Amino acid sequence: MAPTTSAAPTPRPSGDPSMSDPTASAPAPSALVASAPAPSALAAPAPTAATPAPASSDLTASAPAPPGPTASAPTTPAPATPTPTASAPAASTPSAPAPAPPTPPVPADERLRRWRLVLGGGDADGTGRVLTGADAAVDGALAALYDRHPDDHGHDRTSTSTGTGTGRSRTAGLGASVPSVVRWLGDIRAYFPAPVVQVMQRDAIDRLGLATLLLEPEMLAAVEPDVHLVGTLLSLRDAMPETTRETARAVVRKVADDLERRLAARTRATLTGALDRSARTSRPRHRDIDWDRTIRANLKNHLPEHRTVVPERLVGHARAARGVRKEVVLCVDQSGSMAASVVHAAVFAAVLASLRTIATRLVVFDTAVADLTDRLDDPVDVLFGTRLGGGTDIDRALAHCQAGITRPADTVVVLISDLYEGGARDGLTKRVAAMKASGTQVVVLLALSDEGTPAYDRDRAVALAALGVPAFACTPDLFPEIMAAALEERPLPIPAD
Numbered sequence: 001m002a003p004t005t006s007a008a009p010t011p012r013p014s015g016d017p018s019m020s021d022p023t024a025s026a027p028a029p030s031a032l033v034a035s036a037p038a039p040s041a042l043a044a045p046a047p048t049a050a051t052p053a054p055a056s057s058d059l060t061a062s063a064p065a066p067p068g069p070t071a072s073a074p075t076t077p078a079p080a081t082p083t084p085t086a087s088a089p090a091a092s093t094p095s096a097p098a099p100a101p102p103t104p105p106v107p108a109d110e111r112l113r114r115w116r117l118v119l120g121g122g123d124a125d126g127t128g129r130v131l132t133g134a135d136a137a138v139d140g141a142l143a144a145l146y147d148r149h150p151d152d153h154g155h156d157r158t159s160t161s162t163g164t165g166t167g168r169s170r171t172a173g174l175g176a177s178v179p180s181v182v183r184w185l186g187d188i189r190a191y192f193p194a195p196v197v198q199v200m201q202r203d204a205i206d207r208l209g210l211a212t213l214l215l216e217p218e219m220l221a222a223v224e225p226d227v228h229l230v231g232t233l234l235s236l237r238d239a240m241p242e243t244t245r246e247t248a249r250a251v252v253r254k255v256a257d258d259l260e261r262r263l264a265a266r267t268r269a270t271l272t273g274a275l276d277r278s279a280r281t282s283r284p285r286h287r288d289i290d291w292d293r294t295i296r297a298n299l300k301n302h303l304p305e306h307r308t309v310v311p312e313r314l315v316g317h318a319r320a321a322r323g324v325r326k327e328v329v330l331c332v333d334q335s336g337s338m339a340a341s342v343v344h345a346a347v348f349a350a351v352l353a354s355l356r357t358i359a360t361r362l363v364v365f366d367t368a369v370a371d372l373t374d375r376l377d378d379p380v381d382v383l384f385g386t387r388l389g390g391g392t393d394i395d396r397a398l399a400h401c402q403a404g405i406t407r408p409a410d411t412v413v414v415l416i417s418d419l420y421e422g423g424a425r426d427g428l429t430k431r432v433a434a435m436k437a438s439g440t441q442v443v444v445l446l447a448l449s450d451e452g453t454p455a456y457d458r459d460r461a462v463a464l465a466a467l468g469v470p471a472f473a474c475t476p477d478l479f480p481e482i483m484a485a486a487l488e489e490r491p492l493p494i495p496a497d
Contacts, residue, residue, distance in 0.1 A: 185222040198226040220247045231339025256379040270480040284316020333417035336389045340449035346382040365397035366390035395427030408439040419457040444471040
């Protein structure tokens with residue numbers, strides 16, 4: 001009998017909450033678990049299909065009965081003189097949508113197989129299911145990572161099922177050699193899609209301490225590049241031998257190019273439109289007239305008898321200026337917890353720098369400040385110019401940014417930091433207050449990544465909010481809208497918590 005949700009054992013651990021079933025989205029070499037639903041859905045009873053009504057010779061039997069009063073219409077043959085409902089066109093009585101095809105029930109043996117892959121075997125899985133062939137290979141790849149835990153002496157040991165369901169211990173795991181890790185990486189790339197592979201790579205680095213193996217070129221050639229891997233590589237930059245550096249740059253470039261392809265076009269279009277809308281003229285060309293604003297500006301000239309408004313004054317968009325119209329300063333915390341934000345900020349800075357009407361500066365900081373503006377033509381050079389880790393002096397970084405502002409009213413400063421300050425305790429809020437008083441717009445992002453809101457200094461966030469500068473986390477997809485609102489000087493589209 002298949003286990004039910006009320007008694008389901010705890011699934012294998014994972015670093016990503018969405019990966020409670022690591023096998024749920026795996027492709028199917030042989031009979032893999034590509035379509036396995038989440039554990040909560042595995043034990044749910046399959047829906048049964050409603051039995052359709054038998055066909056009748058009556059005209060109404062060929063279509064489902066419409067809801068409402070017509071649902072109880074008799075099924076006897078219609079009289080010679082058609083009734084109103086019989087002669088009504090089909091469009092006036094829409095038929096009910098066809099029911100979705102029923103989900104076929106999952107056989108009990110298949111449910112046990114899926115539960116066995118989720119739970120990882122051992123005495124506690126309760127399935128007694130034997131895994132063979134491709135299933136055993138998938139289980140071995142998962143066991144090498146998620147079934148390892150330290151023994152009483154601090155060494156790793158692996159307790160996994162041998163496929164018999166008896167819970168016998170055997171030696172498994174990735175080991176401390178590059179060849180075994182490369183083989184494991186090849187296995188998981190064969191069994192799982194890229195997003196799952198990235199999660200498992202991250203868990204392997206965190207749980208098994210494999211970061212140093214990334215210094216080997218053959219290891220880097222086998223991994224699935226993603227933002228988190230780039231952050232790890234940047235933190236190992238100083239320890240990276242020359243034989244590995246070029247491979248590492250290739251990995252970083254692939255991730256940066258992927259991000260730029262995904263984000264650049266939308267960012268340029270959004271910000272260019274925002275800059276065009278921010279400039280207005282009272283003598284626009286016909287195609288540049290803002291009709292909504294023009295009508296509102298001339299409502300006093302409404303002629304009811306003619307049902308028209310006399311446009312005494314036109315309002316429109318000004319022609320795009322050739323010179324710089326706005327300045328944007330990205331001030332990015334490069335402490336270790338901000339790695340993903342640093343990667344996204346570097347890509348966005350390069351995209352902003354490609355816009356002729358925006359002067360972009362990029363400043364990164366820990367306890368020291370580095371201005372990377374001269375490297376913005378290549379995001380990879382920007383990323384290799386950062387130094388992840390270390391302390392934080394936000395006030396010092398903002399002072400550097402403030403010193404380079406020449407047009408405060410046309411400048412937006414974006415501080416990307418978790419607000420944990422190692423410098424002067426009140427310096428950050430005083431600095432932000434002074435910048436706002438001069439006319440500079442300040443935006444504070446607790447993170448620029450897809451990882452959600454990180455741990456942050458709530459007291460400083462509250463102090464900034466009191467100055468009219470809310471602090472919030474921002475995803476890369478939302479960032480263009482945030483910048484567009486800042487450039488137009490309208491309220492920021494702050495995401496709901």
